[in-house]
Amino acid sequence: MHIIIVGCGRVGANLGITLSAAGHNVVVVDKNPASFKRLGPTFNGITITGIGFDPEVLKRAGIERADALAAVTSGDNSNIMTSQVAKKVFKVPRVITRIYDPERANIFKRFGLQIICTSLISSEIFNNFLLQENKSSTVNVGKDSLKLDYIVNAALEDPSTPPRQSSESLRVRKK
Amino acid sequence: MFIIIVGGGKVGQYLAATLSQKKHSIVLVDSNEAKAQRIAEELDNVLVVTGDGCDPLTLENAQVEKADVLVAVTGDDEDNLIISQLAKECFKVNRTFARVNNPRNQNTFDVLGIDAISATTIISTMIEEETSVGDLTTLLSLKRGNLSIFELKLTSDSPVTGKKVMDLKLPADCILATIIREDRSIFPRGGTVLYAGDSIIVLSRPENQKEIKKLFIV
Known part of the structure; x- marks a missing residue:
């Protein structure tokens, strides 16, 4: 599968390492290039520096042929926006959103997002x-x-x- | 009208100041306590609420359920989107406007059905309209309804000079609204003849601009 991970924090990096080890085509996007260090030497996917909801950045990450996207930055709002861009603009079949704030998670469920409220x-x-x-x-x-x-x-x-x-x-x- | 402005930067403060002078009741929301305090001291008729505008509780504190209009003008496009969506979908605010900081996000707002204004795009469109088409001026662009009002100045070289209105081959979505001749306006009929020096006011879709220019000027 071609999978895009937006946000290379602890969750994003771990997800990237596991998915690329399992043989998937992984692209990790983060606004801070220093965070790609977390991916370590075993990661064999692609990293792109940029804002995760910027359509141009997502196009460079190959969103038009992506099977799935995970929005796992530290910002709830940017995860919500990234997911909506992926789902509504680029029609990515599977989009999973991480949201910390339970209240916001509850509200944006109604917008048709698949939300994991980790808190x-x-x-x-x-x-x-x-x-x-x-x-x-x-x-x-x-x-x-x-x-x-x-x-x-x-x-x-x-x-x-x-x-x-x-x-x-x-x-x-x-x- | 009761208007909520989220984001107390330059745009938010200016909006709050001008709109409150026009007798609208204004609530301004900003997450920075010191900034909110300063704005509250500077603007007498504006109620300032401190809090994160993306938090539904903050919006409730601002009495969002009573708002006629909500404007999201923070410096972050993701926040402006979420604030507008909350206002529109959860609190049923009739009119919401979001500021788009990065013009590349304009399409996202359009697709998601949020009215969004990008200052950069507006300025560049204005400059483009002023420079690209010499004798055709866009008087007004109405984004809602995708409509523009153009003004064209006819010369003796214009292909339509001396012709009757009924003989013009206007594009489908286009109306010749008025002819201004020597400071008088004429509402054209089929038999009205166009002369050099006439100003023609045309109502049409923005994308017909080139075709209209071709028909009347080149």
Whole structure:
């Protein structure tokens, strides 16, 4: 597949490395050329310096024949704009958008974007690991969905870390 | 009218100052607290809200649901797009305008149905119109409706001089609106004859400019 990744931060670079190792045609776009260092020596795709929603930059990245695009810059707004340019102007069949702000994610879902709100997903994961309750939850991304299954695996059997008493009993004891 | 301006740069401040003088009620939104404070002190009749205009909560603080018009004039095209889309789609603001900083983004705004104004494009079009076609002047370009009003000056060499209006082969989307002859305006009929020295006012599509010039002047 010809895949364009806009934003070469930690997520973008990792994605670029994995996809290019899997044999895909990868083009990574970032406004700061220094960030391409994150791609390391194994990356065998193309890097382009420029603004990700600039149609000229996207054309140089081969967007007219791209199968998919991931918008993963640090800016929610630029990800939203890049995705809309890819989807509505260049008709890229698969466009995935990363958005931090849950509220904005909710709103732009209605614009037909396939959004991954990583803040919501990480907080869900943290929640599960903190509370250690068996639980499964589903995150919808467009028509597809991601299922998270949290399974408690004998963590409480470790005798060195017994669960603390509830906060109420602690307070009573302090008196 | 109640107008919200997002972005307190030069454009935003100037808009706020002029529009508030024309008795519109203005709310200006800027994310920089110091700047917002200064603008609030300088412009008496403008209410300033501090916050990120791309955040729906900030727009709610600015009472976006009551706004007749929202103008997004920050220095970032992505922000201007998102602000306009939020206003239009979530808060049902009737009229929104976005400023386009990089003319290459104009098409994106057009495709996404957001009214956008690029100062660079407007200035370069104006210069082009002034320089490229000598005896044809664009009096007015209406972007909505894709319409232009042209003025042409006829000379004795013009191919249409001495002809009747009904004998002109005007392009399909084109109306000969008025003839100005010695400071009088004539509303042409089929039998009206064109003379050298006449100014012709034509209503047409901007893209017909060359064809019209060819018909009347060259």
